[in-house]
Amino acid sequence: TKIEVVPSAASLIIKALNEPSRDGKTKGEHTKHNGNISMEDIHSIAKLMRGRSMAKDYIGTVKEIIGSCVSVGCTIDGETAKALLAKVRAGEVEIEDRE
Numbered sequence: 001t002k003i004e005v006v007p008s009a010a011s012l013i014i015k016a017l018n019e020p021s022r023d024g025k026t027k028g029e030h031t032k033h034n035g036n037i038s039m040e041d042i043h044s045i046a047k048l049m050r051g052r053s054m055a056k057d058y059i060g061t062v063k064e065i066i067g068s069c070v071s072v073g074c075t076i077d078g079e080t081a082k083a084l085l086a087k088v089r090a091g092e093v094e095i096e097d098r099e
Contacts, residue, residue, distance in 0.1 A: 009049055009068040016041040017074055032073045039077055042066065043098055050099065058099045063088060 007015075017035035046053075046061045053061040066088065069081035076084050087093040 006048060006052055009045060009065055010072055012045045012048065013037065013041075013065070013068055013072050013074060016045065034073060034075075036075045036078060037069070042069075042076060047098065058097045059088075059095050062095050 014033055016037045017033055019033060019035055042062060042065050046058065046065050049065065050058065050061050053064055055061045055064055063085065066076065066081050066085045069076055070085070075081065084093065088095060
């Protein structure tokens with residue numbers, strides 16, 4: 001049997017931010033990531049996470065990734081993750097199915 005390790009959504013988001021590595025002095029403190037990632041990054045992370053996602057469709061997986069952006073504290077295309085998630089739910093932002 002072959003075991004494949006898929007990193008968490010949060011670690012993939014932080015990797016997409018391309019932030020410099022942290023020094024050892026901030027250990028134990030909560031680090032706010034205030035970078036910006038693109039919707040394209042969200043789609044590529046959603047594709048990777050699709051197998052581990054509990055969502056029944058691709059759009060649900062994208063929403064999960066946007067929700068992870070809320071907890072990481074980054075913006076998506078210059079917009080807060082919460083605002084983007086509200087627009088997706090309201091149907092103002094359409095997410096194409098890339099499965």
